[in-house]
Amino acid sequence: MKRAAVALVLGLTLLSCSGPQPETQEAAPPKQDTSVVEMGMEAQKHIGLTVAPATLAQVTEYLHVAGTVQPIDSRIGAVRPLARGRVQEVLAKMGDRVASGQPLALLDNIEAGELVTESQAAQAELQKLKIQQAASARQMERSKRLAEIGATSQKEFELIQAEQNAMLEAIKAQESLLAGLSSKLRRFGLTEADLQQSSITTIRSPFAGVVIQVQVAPGAVVDPGMELFSIGDLSEVWIQAEVYEKDLGRIRMGQSALISVDTYPDEKFSGRVTYISDTLDPKTRAAKVRCVVPNPDLRLKLEMFVAVDVPTTFSRKSLAVPTAAIQQIAGKNIVFIRESEQKFEVREVQVGRVVDEQTEIVAGLAEKELVVIQGAFHLKAVLMSKQLGED
Numbered sequence: 001m002k003r004a005a006v007a008l009v010l011g012l013t014l015l016s017c018s019g020p021q022p023e024t025q026e027a028a029p030p031k032q033d034t035s036v037v038e039m040g041m042e043a044q045k046h047i048g049l050t051v052a053p054a055t056l057a058q059v060t061e062y063l064h065v066a067g068t069v070q071p072i073d074s075r076i077g078a079v080r081p082l083a084r085g086r087v088q089e090v091l092a093k094m095g096d097r098v099a100s101g102q103p104l105a106l107l108d109n110i111e112a113g114e115l116v117t118e119s120q121a122a123q124a125e126l127q128k129l130k131i132q133q134a135a136s137a138r139q140m141e142r143s144k145r146l147a148e149i150g151a152t153s154q155k156e157f158e159l160i161q162a163e164q165n166a167m168l169e170a171i172k173a174q175e176s177l178l179a180g181l182s183s184k185l186r187r188f189g190l191t192e193a194d195l196q197q198s199s200i201t202t203i204r205s206p207f208a209g210v211v212i213q214v215q216v217a218p219g220a221v222v223d224p225g226m227e228l229f230s231i232g233d234l235s236e237v238w239i240q241a242e243v244y245e246k247d248l249g250r251i252r253m254g255q256s257a258l259i260s261v262d263t264y265p266d267e268k269f270s271g272r273v274t275y276i277s278d279t280l281d282p283k284t285r286a287a288k289v290r291c292v293v294p295n296p297d298l299r300l301k302l303e304m305f306v307a308v309d310v311p312t313t314f315s316r317k318s319l320a321v322p323t324a325a326i327q328q329i330a331g332k333n334i335v336f337i338r339e340s341e342q343k344f345e346v347r348e349v350q351v352g353r354v355v356d357e358q359t360e361i362v363a364g365l366a367e368k369e370l371v372v373i374q375g376a377f378h379l380k381a382v383l384m385s386k387q388l389g390e391d
Contacts, residue, residue, distance in 0.1 A: 037336065037344045037383050044342075049375030051338050053368045054319055054361065061314040061355050062258075063250055065289075067241030069304040071232040072292070077206045079104060079229040083111030087220045088200060092229065094214050097298075098205040104229050105216065109201040116199070119181040126174040133167040140164045209233040212302065234302070237295045239271055241308050242286035250312035251276070257291045258309040261300070269293050269300065273310065318352065319361045325373045326351060326359050327380045335365065336372040336379045344372060344379055 039049070088106040092098060143160045146152040213230035216222065239259055243251065253276060259269040271293035280287050291308065293300065300306075326349070327334050333351050336344040352360030365371070372379060 035346050036339070037346060037379050037386070038342050039344070039379065039382060040342060043378075044375070047375045047378045049378070050373055051370045052321075052373045054321055054365050054371050056317055056367060057320045057358065059316055059318045059320055059353060059355050059358065059360050061250075061312045061353055062309040063243070063247055063312050065241045065243055065247075065308050065310070067239045067259075067291075067306050067308045069300045069302055069306060070238040070240045070290075071212060071234060071302060072236055072238050075209075075233040075236065076212070077209070077231045077233075078227045079203060079206065079231060080225055080227055081107055081203060081222050082224060083109050083201075084223050085109045085111065085201070085221070087216055087218055087222060087228075090214070090216060090218055092205075092211050092214070094211050096211045098209065098211060098231065100205060100208045102205045103202045104205055104211075105203045107201050107203055107222070109199050115181055115184050119178060122174060122178050122181060126171065126178060129167065129171045129174055133164070133171060136160070136164045136167050203228065205229075205231055207231065207233060210298070232302075234298050234300075235294070235296050237293055237300055237302075239291040239293055239306055239308055241289050241291075242281070242284065243276075243289050245280060245285045245287070248276070248287055250314075251289065251310050252313070255311060257293075257311075259291070259293055259300075260307045260309070261304060263304070264299065269295075271308075314353065319365060319367060320358045321361060321365070321371050322373045323354055323357050323359045325371050325376050327376050329380065329383070334380075336376055337365075338370040338372065346383060 085107040088108050090105050092102075092104045098104070140157075140160045140163075143152060143157045147154055147157040209231040211229060212232040214228075215226075216228040222228065239257070251273060253273055255273050257271045257273055259271050260267075261269075271291035273289060274292045275288070275290040277288040289310075291310075321335065325335050327336075332348050335347050335349055337347050339345050347364055349364030350362040352362045354360070
């Protein structure tokens with residue numbers, strides 16, 4: 001009996017071992033850490049990855065507007081003839097740089113010629129009066145001697161003396177007339193001797209500058225007051241821009257401005273806001289704003305298009321990083337912080353103002369932490385691939 005019972009137990013045991021076995025589950029792979037991104041040194045070198053410490057900087061917001069170069073009204077001189085005449089030759093054209101006193105045109109001065117004729121006639125009359133006065137003086141001297149010996153009456157002597165005095169006054173009046181005619185000739189830049197040969201006068205530039213307008217041609221008859229040339233002193237120019245109504249409160253008189261032009265891409269010109277219009281254009285809802293900019297070498301040309309950067313009233317010292325360092329994932333702003341040579345921490349940050357390719361960091365970053373400022377987009381791509389791998 002005992003042997004039969006042992007045999008039964010062994011049989012049941014063997015049956016249980018030979019039956020179907022439960023399936024074993026495979027071990028799940030370890031979950032990847034998506035708060036850290038790794039990149040080898042060769043890959044970093046290939047993409048030009050660069051890091052820099054986060055630093056405090058003066059964050060100043062600028063208003064960016066377009067404008068044009070214009071001459072300053074008070075630095076424009078209108079050249080006009082002083083007398084009626086006919087233009088013989090035009091010596092300057094628009095755009096020419098001229099020196100002070102440089103000839104601009106030659107004018108056949110009709111009025112100056114008439115003045116010379118009058119002057120010559122007055123000179124002849126003066127000579128006649130002097131001859132008559134000399135003869136009168138001799139007659140008076142004879143009459144005086146005769147009156148002293150009683151050969152003539154005292155009354156006759158006094159009449160001759162009165163004629164002599166009248167003659168002297170006439171000479172003074174004629175000399176005054178000649179002085180007036182000479183003065184008029186000098187205003188034309190001429191003397192009587194100059195016009196003995198020709199009545200051509202020279203119209204000259206009043207100061208050094210650039211010819212910005214020419215309104216005369218050879219052969220034209222011009223009158224006093226007609227504007228022949230406009231000369232602009234362009235050593236200082238206006239930059240005229242238009243600022244929209246909503247931005248006017250962000251600028252103020254006297255503040256500095258930076259001017260850039262496509263012609264000189266690596267250079268900035270400094271200026272100052274000197275005018276903000278009190279009226280708006282009803283169509284554009286913008287006000288005219290002018291900046292004065294020094295232009296000693298005349299590199300800024302009239303009507304040239306420029307970009308104007310005016311610092312606004314917003315300016316404060318804040319932690320800032322280059323805007324290229326900020327990446328967005330799922331609507332969140334992140335930066336990459338270097339932990340070691342090949343590891344970078346993914347850090348969410350809160351951003352503020354963006355000014356001149358610099359982004360203000362309000363929270364999430366400490367000063368001097370090493371931030372990836374170039375190559376952040378490639379690290380973002382690696383991070384996204386890790387997250388897709390998990391899914």
